[in-house]
Amino acid sequence: MTKPRVKLPESAKVGEVIEVKTLISHVMETGQRKDPEGKTIPRNIINTFTAAFAGTEVFKAEMHPGISANPYLSFYMKVPGPGEFEFAWTDDGGKKIVEKIKLNVT
Amino acid sequence: MLRHMLQGWIDAGRILYKKRLQMRRTVHVRRPHRLSRRAFAIGAGAALTVAALPGRPLLAQDQPQAWEQALRKILGDAKPIEGKIAVELPEIAENGNTVPFTIAVDSPMTEKDHVKAIHIIATSNPQPGVATFRLSPLSGKAAVASRMRLQRTQDVIVIAELSDGRFLSAKRPVKVTIGGCGG
Numbered sequence: 001m002t003k004p005r006v007k008l009p010e011s012a013k014v015g016e017v018i019e020v021k022t023l024i025s026h027v028m029e030t031g032q033r034k035d036p037e038g039k040t041i042p043r044n045i046i047n048t049f050t051a052a053f054a055g056t057e058v059f060k061a062e063m064h065p066g067i068s069a070n071p072y073l074s075f076y077m078k079v080p081g082p083g084e085f086e087f088a089w090t091d092d093g094g095k096k097i098v099e100k101i102k103l104n105v106t
Numbered sequence: 107m108l109r110h111m112l113q114g115w116i117d118a119g120r121i122l123y124k125k126r127l128q129m130r131r132t133v134h135v136r137r138p139h140r141l142s143r144r145a146f147a148i149g150a151g152a153a154l155t156v157a158a159l160p161g162r163p164l165l166a167q168d169q170p171q172a173w174e175q176a177l178r179k180i181l182g183d184a185k186p187i188e189g190k191i192a193v194e195l196p197e198i199a200e201n202g203n204t205v206p207f208t209i210a211v212d213s214p215m216t217e218k219d220h221v222k223a224i225h226i227i228a229t230s231n232p233q234p235g236v237a238t239f240r241l242s243p244l245s246g247k248a249a250v251a252s253r254m255r256l257q258r259t260q261d262v263i264v265i266a267e268l269s270d271g272r273f274l275s276a277k278r279p280v281k282v283t284i285g286g287c288g289g
Binding site for chain 1 (some may be wrong): 203204205208215226228231232233234235236237238239240241242243244245246247248249250251252253254255256286
């Protein structure tokens with residue numbers, strides 16, 4: 001997992017519904033593939049993604065091996081007021097990447 | 107005269123001998139494994155008993171498919187209502203490794219009436235559950251987008267779980283040119 005990419009609108013008004021797009025690089029190994037020696041490559045996927053705004057969870061994705069490598073996610077949020085996003089990606093190995101981005105509320 | 111009679115007896119004997127040979131051959135063809143009639147009858151009886159045993163499916167196909175189990179886990183005993191879900195999926199996916207999708211549910215997303223979750227099931231994937239997205243009135247709009255893997259041509263089922271306990275459903279067939287899932 002490397003540094004994720006998040007796309008937010010430049011600015012948003014209170015009560016406005018905004019789209020949030022996130023992208024992170026991850027192999028999303030399904031656990032179905034075999035290496036050249038015939039041994040199963042162990043599963044390692046990002047199983048959970050959460051998005052919180054001003055300390056409240058606004059979106060959660062529970063992912064299974066059916067989600068493609070380098071998972072892209074798009075979802076919406078109704079802006080409750082000024083605040084900061086906290087995005088978190090957790091994989092099977094217990095690795096967690098957290099990204100915090102302030103939303104420009106006008 | 108005597109000679110003729112003798113010849114006649116000999117001929118008759120030959121014919122009988124041939125007939126017996128033929129009968130033996132027929133018997134061999136009918137019972138190639140030299141099963142006695144009784145043993146065969148017992149075996150057939152046993153086979154019939156096994157086939158008639160209730161609750162013991164003979165073929166794996168008789169058991170509920172993995173996707174049906176996944177669906178049951180989400181729905182419980184509830185019956186989903188078809189419609190109110192807009193699913194954007196390619197009709198033909200060239201690469202099953204990344205099939206883009208957008209799902210939008212027609213919902214006011216208020217405290218009283220909103221979509222709690224959107225579930226995706228790929229009916230012919232080794233693991234049919236693709237993802238579950240959890241939403242709330244804070245979402246403002248019940249829509250998500252991502253990319254999924256599809257192993258082969260199949261139906262994709264989308265279930266929307268509503269705040270009042272009801273379920274909506276939608277089904278889309280997707281043709282897959284090159285399968286995903288690294289099979």
